[in-house]
Amino acid sequence: MDWSGYDNSQTYDELIGDNRLPRPVAAPLANYLSRLSQRQLQSRQKASERAIMAMGITFTVYSDGQNIDRAWPLDIVPRVLDGAEWNVLEAGLKQRLQALNLFIDDVYHEQRVVRDKVVPQHLISSSRDFLSRCVGANPAHGVWAHVCGTDLIRDADGTVYVLEDNLRVPSGVSYMIENRGVIKRVFPELFANMNIRPVDAYPSQLFDMLASLSPRGGDDPEIVVLTPGIYNSAYFEHAFLAQRMGAELVTGQDLVVEDDGCVYMRAVEGLIRVDAIYRRVNDTSMDPEAFDKESLLGTPGLFKAWYQGNVAIANAPGCGVADDKVVYSYVPDLIRYYLAEEPLLANVPTYRCSDESSMQYVLDHLPELVVKPANESGGYGMIVGPAASRGEIDRFRTLIKEQPRNYIAQPTIALSTVPTVCGDVIEPRHVDLRPFVLQGARSSVTAGGLTRVAMRKGSLVVNSSQGGGSKDTWVVDPS
Amino acid sequence: MLSSLANRLYWMGRNLERSEATARLLQVYADLLLDLPKDAGIGWETLVRITGAEEAYGQARQWGVANAVLRYIAADQSNANSIINCIAVARENVRTLREVVPREGFESVNDLHLLAQKKLGRTSYVRVRFTILKEIVQRCQQISGLFEGTMSRGLAYDFLMLGRYLERADMTTRVLDVAGEALSLEDEISDHDALVWISVLRSSSGYQMYRQSVRSRVTPVRVLHFLINDLSFPRSIRFCLHEIRRSAGELPNGEAPARAVEDLLARMDGTTLKHLATSDLHGSLDAFQQDLIKVHEAISSTWFEH
Numbered sequence A: 001m002d003w004s005g006y007d008n009s010q011t012y013d014e015l016i017g018d019n020r021l022p023r024p025v026a027a028p029l030a031n032y033l034s035r036l037s038q039r040q041l042q043s044r045q046k047a048s049e050r051a052i053m054a055m056g057i058t059f060t061v062y063s064d065g066q067n068i069d070r071a072w073p074l075d076i077v078p079r080v081l082d083g084a085e086w087n088v089l090e091a092g093l094k095q096r097l098q099a100l101n102l103f104i105d106d107v108y109h110e111q112r113v114v115r116d117k118v119v120p121q122h123l124i125s126s127s128r129d130f131l132s133r134c135v136g137a138n139p140a141h142g143v144w145a146h147v148c149g150t151d152l153i154r155d156a157d158g159t160v161y162v163l164e165d166n167l168r169v170p171s172g173v174s175y176m177i178e179n180r181g182v183i184k185r186v187f188p189e190l191f192a193n194m195n196i197r198p199v200d201a202y203p204s205q206l207f208d209m210l211a212s213l214s215p216r217g218g219d220d221p222e223i224v225v226l227t228p229g230i231y232n233s234a235y236f237e238h239a240f241l242a243q244r245m246g247a248e249l250v251t252g253q254d255l256v257v258e259d260d261g262c263v264y265m266r267a268v269e270g271l272i273r274v275d276a277i278y279r280r281v282n283d284t285s286m287d288p289e290a291f292d293k294e295s296l297l298g299t300p301g302l303f304k305a306w307y308q309g310n311v312a313i314a315n316a317p318g319c320g321v322a323d324d325k326v327v328y329s330y331v332p333d334l335i336r337y338y339l340a341e342e343p344l345l346a347n348v349p350t351y352r353c354s355d356e357s358s359m360q361y362v363l364d365h366l367p368e369l370v371v372k373p374a375n376e377s378g379g380y381g382m383i384v385g386p387a388a389s390r391g392e393i394d395r396f397r398t399l400i401k402e403q404p405r406n407y408i409a410q411p412t413i414a415l416s417t418v419p420t421v422c423g424d425v426i427e428p429r430h431v432d433l434r435p436f437v438l439q440g441a442r443s444s445v446t447a448g449g450l451t452r453v454a455m456r457k458g459s460l461v462v463n464s465s466q467g468g469g470s471k472d473t474w475v476v477d478p479s
Numbered sequence B: 001m002l003s004s005l006a007n008r009l010y011w012m013g014r015n016l017e018r019s020e021a022t023a024r025l026l027q028v029y030a031d032l033l034l035d036l037p038k039d040a041g042i043g044w045e046t047l048v049r050i051t052g053a054e055e056a057y058g059q060a061r062q063w064g065v066a067n068a069v070l071r072y073i074a075a076d077q078s079n080a081n082s083i084i085n086c087i088a089v090a091r092e093n094v095r096t097l098r099e100v101v102p103r104e105g106f107e108s109v110n111d112l113h114l115l116a117q118k119k120l121g122r123t124s125y126v127r128v129r130f131t132i133l134k135e136i137v138q139r140c141q142q143i144s145g146l147f148e149g150t151m152s153r154g155l156a157y158d159f160l161m162l163g164r165y166l167e168r169a170d171m172t173t174r175v176l177d178v179a180g181e182a183l184s185l186e187d188e189i190s191d192h193d194a195l196v197w198i199s200v201l202r203s204s205s206g207y208q209m210y211r212q213s214v215r216s217r218v219t220p221v222r223v224l225h226f227l228i229n230d231l232s233f234p235r236s237i238r239f240c241l242h243e244i245r246r247s248a249g250e251l252p253n254g255e256a257p258a259r260a261v262e263d264l265l266a267r268m269d270g271t272t273l274k275h276l277a278t279s280d281l282h283g284s285l286d287a288f289q290q291d292l293i294k295v296h297e298a299i300s301s302t303w304f305e306h
Helices: A024-034 A038-054 A083-107 A121-125 A173-186 A188-193 A202-211 A235-245 A302-307 A325-339 A356-364 A390-402 B003-033 B044-050 B054-060 B066-075 B083-095 B103-120 B125-150 B155-182 B191-203 B207-214 B220-229 B237-250 B255-269 B273-278 B281-304
Strands: A058-063 A066-071 A074-082 A147-154 A160-166 A223-226 A248-250 A255-257 A263-267 A270-273 A276-279 A312-314 A369-373 A407-411 A417-422 A425-434 A436-439 A443-445 A450-454 A468-477
Touching: A024 A074, A024 A188, A024 A468, A038 A066, A038 A074, A038 A173, A038 A417, A058 A235, A074 A083, A074 A173, A074 A417, A074 A425, A083 A147, A083 A160, A083 A325, A083 A436, A083 A443, A083 A468, A121 A325, A160 A325, A173 A188, A173 A202, A173 A235, A173 A450, A173 A468, A202 A223, A202 A235, A202 A276, A202 A312, A202 A436, A223 A235, A235 A248, A255 A302, A263 B003, A302 A312, A325 A407, A356 A390, A356 A407, A390 A407, A417 A450, A417 A468, B003 B044, B003 B066, B003 B083, B003 B103, B003 B125, B003 B155, B003 B191, B003 B281, B044 B054, B044 B066, B044 B155, B066 B083, B066 B125, B083 B103, B103 B125, B125 B155, B155 B191, B155 B220, B155 B237, B155 B281, B191 B207, B191 B220, B207 B220, B220 B237, B220 B273, B237 B255, B237 B281, B255 B281, B273 B281
Parallel strands: A074 A468, A223 A248, A223 A276, A276 A312
Antiparallel strands: A058 A066, A147 A160, A147 A425, A147 A436, A255 A263, A263 A270, A369 A407, A417 A425, A425 A450, A436 A443, A450 A468
């Protein structure tokens, strides 16, 4: 594989820089790849696919009325990040989550942020995920969002932006860890010669974070992972994390709230009290008593047990109020307001359709912009202007006029590329990056994160539910 | 251990055992029926009765065609006890048990499921049935061996064993019950009755072991004794009950299930073979089955529902 034929002229490439020379931090990898024949490259890609099948690394797709377990798509060429650059990004990610947590806590208490006119009242009153039942709750350490998957992208000029903060039930971290396991088998020589930061501390950091929330304290907290069940698309990850933490994997039916207001799991030994719940279900499927009366899912009384402080739930109910693309647009202001610091990470410039002048700008420039609903994730319900048909653009024009609060717009960001095995050749493909940030008594960030890659040429859609792939991510320090 | 997890282990044990037993039964009877005259008093309907599927079958099919029976028992999606469905349930169970069973266990059950889906539903079914049924029996045995050879003895293993031995005891009573109804229980039996009693033994994998331990002519009373009481034969009802009692003793709060097992053992002790063979075999076996249901209920209410 010779880099002279690699066309990185479209945008910033993470591995190959000007004049088609490898970036210094990626040089050992690029040089190694350049010594591989096409056949060797193919056989390494095949070996990684076999390893993924054998290790049972799957994700579930709902298609044609059936749930299908698909092998996890992994491209063998890693994405490489400079350790010094990463240190800044890591500090910025912690800063961001701290501000978001102060914001959520404020929203459910005095709402100083509204009183001081940092954000408008309607931001909260019209939020779909503001849960009035949570007002006055006091989760441990004042932290509501304990696990955050923050999506980062890099523009053509090399600037890194935060694209969104996923606070509800962000997934992907198990694939980050499994990707590393596979790639270590594919390129053992490189791991021996480069200083690549390890990623597998995450499950124990998650455990420690959850333990720091335990209402009973003590060294031996009972921690469970709450899953909607086997048909959830991220079930693999739920089982993976439970196993790596040594926690029980439970569904709502395994839990019961007794008369003492505490949460117990039904075990063959009898009822066992639960201290902390890492929940991977939505707010409203947690407790039919508090939310959806019709729901068959969930544990009656769970919300009350949490509100009274008898059990910790991560992420806390109601924290979705900050996982909203309009709130997103205020995060730099929130950092200045709560922390009295300058934001270390930039936001993508964002037009709020709720502001009249911005809305007019958005309506006038729809073919150039990306328009997103305030409250969806997974790439659903959005429109990429330059790629959209006239009909789609007209449909969004109507939608925005009807419910301006529900939409934001951003300029189309080019998204950086990474060399990717495409059939017989290596070509640039667009990527994003999802690091995972934890906050309990302390904060921590994964080394790198999950790099998602759009496998179709020119495509910017990286979601695995929509045909995206993934890459191992290396944070490399000088050796 | 979570009750729901224990419940899934138990049912995985039951469903794997049921798949294996049903596949062997089909194999043996399909073979036997080729040798029997049409008025032998035993036919394809016997199979449906052993597998407890008369009613469903009656609704689903016209009677009498070998192919239809085979297909119904092996591959019919509407028959909850068909092999294909038992395997599918076991596979759904094992998907959620990846943390407690060895990785090869998950893979093997998954492979078995893929095999059943691919081959059991095929139309040229009679022609290839022996190969497929044999393969299913072998795969199930391989999976049992894998669990025995690789799982630590603990809660997970005990729940798996509870399921396996309860299902096995149940299946043995069914096989005996139906055979007893169709056949003479006199000591002097016709040639083809002898053939059928041998098939009864073979459908419990017991013919060879019977020959080694009994060393005389096959008679109904001896076969009954062997399959009900022989403590050295791992498919006899008594052997299964001892295993259930042992597992229940290892588990927390196992008193009620152990008591239910004792009740059935006491009933078996009080039922002499002479009585079994001469008066009311069906009534006795039916009582055994009712007691097995009570053992299941005790297991269920002790560990799964509270």
